[in-house]
Amino acid sequence: MTARRVQGARRARRAPAAIAVLTAALAVSGCGVASGTAESVAVKDSLVIGVKDNEPGLSSRGAGGAYEGFDIDIARRVAERLGVDAGNITFKKVASEERERFLSTGEVDLVVASYSITQERKTRVTFAGPYYVAHQDTLVRKADAAAIKDVRDLAGKRLCKVDRSVSYTRVRDERGVAVLPRPGDDYADCVRQLSSGQVDAVSTDDLILTGLAARAVESGGGPALRMVNAPISDEPYGIGLRKDDTDGCEAVNKAITEMYQDGTAPGLLRKWFGPAGLKVTTTVPQFEGCD
Template structure:
């Protein structure tokens, strides 16, 4: 009887150990499956209203961010039909990452301390600078951020660009709300706005689009911030972050990133930085 009980006790211990091991292995597998570094398919959040950066045209996304997203995905081993783009906005990026609706966000996504509380960032893959876009007829009247006092300035929900001017710099600009930067462009051209202030790459794209329809706009070329464009990633995905950083480094080392910058912004008159930015760190 004692021997039988001993055998039963030993069997119970072995069974418990097996369950524990299985649970641990499952946890490891789940962790690996959750990282973008191990995915066979990627859903990438992008903008759809920023010409030259991320724009939806004829059912297809195009722009600098779109090409960067494709390159990163390819260097992670995912390409073709396994890369799916999903539209995000300044107001929805964090929520969509947290909810798992997107795996990455490549959408002129400036790294800020507030955003780093909610999501992680790889990169940055470029450092833009906030500037001002005006009608050519107003170029003599608006030469710097200080000239925006009392003038109508576009405010996009969820974007930090208007607060940078109004709150951080203390410039009493008058907000005019828009859903996105295409709306800002339409309002500027129509005269409802006096200026649009956001990242210079976005402004260059907006100016290029306006010139195509005969509208004359100009960038003031008086930058007043650094805007590091990071790749948004689920909070805590260190392996994924490091893999994306490796991809970005490779894009600069082999000349891909400078080539894409030249393709989309070479004719804009902006000074483009062709060297890899200093990374934020994957913590």
């Protein structure tokens, strides 16, 4: 079958779903499309995907300015499995505190940005996945590694705190460790502060820390850094969608499942994190459900 016929068949399969979305909207509004309704990502021909630009290994900009990393590759392949051509995929930078707002306002269609699924976030966002379950760990300077073996050893230490990230509160509130907060713009900034001696530790997802530590080593600046290797939580990375886009969530879940079954996801994990020696899980994660 030619590329043009494949594209036509894809559009034909989408037509009933698109008509159903429009019909439901008309029924609600009485005339025209209802205010606040949006087309499901399951039937869109183009997608704007919110991503980070400062998490090496996960999502960052390369020397030429193009986005690269595990999250970027996952986003591209999910979009393509939804029937969106590569040329119709646009990446938009999002900060941690912007993810829910960008989804609710329609500035992005999906968010693939080391976005941990939590019950509180699920009140505002529909999550597909997770596409991977990371673990929160702690990064310290090599000289301090002998004295900091787990999060309890952070008591009285300066711990970097990124706004709207759950990592800091998990150490302070859930684990009850009396750390001293030091603000960071993002985790790249936190690792810079760790290297310069402004903070004593950075605690967040191991995939993020692995990438940032590797970049710090490559840059040759500052002291050597070490992972504590004492994980304190599971961090299910989900793909954020507009609240109540159940059809889109189910379509994305199908794409994720296929990527693990055909070896795409395990290959991407080994590509981005294998060289750093991080042991990754290559089986399909247990999905949270599209509620």
